[in-house]
Amino acid sequence: MVDIAEDGRTWLLSGPASSYALHLTDADELLHLHWGPRIAIEDAEALARDPLPGYWPFESPLDGREEYPVEGGPRFVRPALSVRTEERRGTEWRFGSYATQGDNELHLRFDDDGITITLHYRMRGDVVERWVTVENGGHARVELLRADAATWTLPDRDGWRLSQLHGRWAAESRLTTAPLTYGEKVIGSRRGHTGHQHLPWVALDTDATEEHGEVYGCALGWSGSWRMAVAQLPDARVQITGGAGYDDSGLLLLQPGESYTTPVFAGLWSEGGFGGASRTWHAYQRAYVVPDAERDRPVLFNSWEATNFDISEEQQLALARRAAGIGVELFVVDDGWFGARTSDRAGLGDWTPNPDRFPQGLKSLADQVHGLGMQFGIWVEPEMVNPDSELYRAHPDWVQYQPGRRRTELRNQLVLNLAREDVQHYLWDQLDTLLSSAPIDYVKWDFNRCFTDAGWPGEAYPQRLWVDHVRALYALLDRLRAAHPGVAFESCSGGGGRIDLGVLTRTDQVWTSDNTDPLDRLAIQHGFSQLHPARVMAAWVTDSPNTQLNGRVSPLRFRFVSAMAGVLGIGGDLTEWSAEELAEARRWVDLYKEIRPVVQHGELYRLRPPAGGLSAVQYLRGAEIVVLAWLQAQSHGESAPALRLRGLDPAASYECRETGEVHRGAVLLHHGLRTGLKGDLDATVLRLRRI
Ligand code: DGJ
Secondary structure (H helix, E strand, O other), X not given: OEEEOOOOOEEEEEOOOEEEXXXXXXOOOEEEEEEEEOOOHXXXXXXXXXXXXXXXXXOXXXXXXXXXXXXXXXXXXXXXXXXXEOOOEOOXXXXXXXXXXXXXXXXXXXXXXXXXXEEEEEEEXXXXXXXXXXXXXXXOOXXXXXXXXXXXXXXXXXXOEEEEEEOOOOOOOEEEEEEOOOEEEEEEEOOOOOOOOEEEEEEEEOOOOOOOEOEEEEEEOOOOOEEEXXXXXXXXXXXXEEEEXXXXXXXXXXXXXXXXXXXXXXXXXXOEHHHHXXXXXXXXXXXXXXXXXXXXXXXXXXXXXXXXXXXXXXHHHHHHHHHHHOOOOXXXXXXXXXXXXXXXXXXXXXXXXOOOOOOOHHHHHHHHHHHOOOEEEEEEOOOEEOOEOHHHHHOHHXXXXXXXOOOOOEOOEXXXXXXXXXXXXXXXXXXXXXXXXXXXXXXEEOOOOOOOOOOOOOOOOOOHHHHHHHHHHHHHHHHXXXXXXXXXXXXXXXXXXXXXXXXXXXXXXXXXXXXXXXXXXXXXXXXXHHHOOHHHEEEEEOOOOOXXXXXXXXXXXXXXXXXXXXXXXXXXXXXXXXXXHHHHHHHHHHHHHHHHHHHHHOEEEEEEOOOOOEEEEEEEEOOEEEXXXXXXXXXXXXXXXXXXXOOOOOOOEEEEOOOOOEEEHHHHHHOOXXXXXXXXXXXXXXXXXXX
């Protein structure tokens, strides 16, 4: 809901539990007033009456108070907007008008000598979505050096702490929290994709715990290079500025009449601690971001760890028969099915089935997989090309490169220049043909290297390639989804290198990490769950000892319960599993299907973080509760501590399906539930129902 004060210069946006307010001074300074608990318009008006302190030669009263600090004038904080025209650099805007849309959107328009800047706000539940449009209304050229999606201003508090999700390949999404000190902390990616190093998310608090206290969170919806700067200003204020692009070397050139719309930067305030903030993020993504989020995601099998590049129709069928036997619902053929792709040295770019491996094309295998009662999925990596490919031999200029420089190969591949229209046409044609050639239900879309030589010879403003690549990717995904509405898409980038709110508006789930070790995964999943819901978090059960990473031996039970915390998949070589293992796997898959609605659509409570001993999560949906618990190692013969459940009705009783015991809600909340876990790498699933 949007409230507007009588003078038309104070605006208040409210969700069920929070409000966000801003005010325009008589000098057209747009000030941030409030972000926190729900307030009334009269409260916002009272805040607006608080005058700005006076100007000093060394301090600006605007710093730390503006909604969207532009470059130019008495400002010393990081500018969210930096613009250059023929005549000058910087912005000095005048307020134009405001407009509301529906009951939850507000748009504020400013003008600066032919450049129009519109700030957009939209409440979605308690999540505030912000983005900005910059339009060149009259200049011969407007160079956008920087155009962030938003600047968020936090209230004066002592002792801010910053939480972030950091990592690298096979170790993504690890949560770390540290005191914020004066100056700026900058995170982002200058790699062309979201990156394994940081999820585009931060959270700030002063004294929050998992279930109590104030938490502010911000997350960016962009799948290319990005930057977020968290600044502790000289007073007790914090500002977070973020958007597409890493450096200030130039984002886009706007010709007369052209405009640029930033990605959405979403933010929330919660007083329910980190758990409350996560649940608000999850509900937001299920309701507004992820397509068809109300649908259950199927249990999948993926061939990568089982067969690597060495694949054939017969061998995939052997796996498919076993997969069907244990209850898998979607069979995905990973890398190696196309072109001359017998290793990572060749074939990327040639999206037709390898005739030696699939003499009858993909349709034959897809039909047989359907015949086994499963959906059929396929792996692609459309944005890349191997120099050893028909595509590269025909179009060596279709890649990103700098004239006269070496073309850096990573994993023996180069990045296609998706900003080029001919490349866009080629990819559309190849992928549309592929999806029309066989009954394909699922596409795993991979991206396995960073940008290194992002040049575009002949193009007047090659910097646009960074933004236009992502726009082209989004357009391609949107067009494929529209043309093939039955096909679901997974975002993958060497594991979790492309996970963000932008890609999630057009993909059904994401590959969380190439690290499928079930113990490491608990930490990765713990971090991932700060922002994203289980409904999009793909997790596989793979072989033991772990073949990809560390050789760790772990029981099937532990591997399954770890992967059941998200969208369950199987990635082991099922042809090597014993009859007992297959029978056990079948039982776990059956159990997962039973608890799936609660896991994929329920509210998540992180009961204990993965920190060496017992860790656990709880999902709650209506009267149903599912607890997944893992014991890494039992020490000194001590029994694992009881798990205090969350979100229950203290006056109700709950029956545990596993033990048949009936527990009082008040007892489960205050004293907890015993898991009976023992030894090393033990795990369990406990189902409870309110009776
Ligand atoms: C990286 C992905 O993360 C893996 O799951 C697999 O698809 C390989 N690429 C295939 O090359």
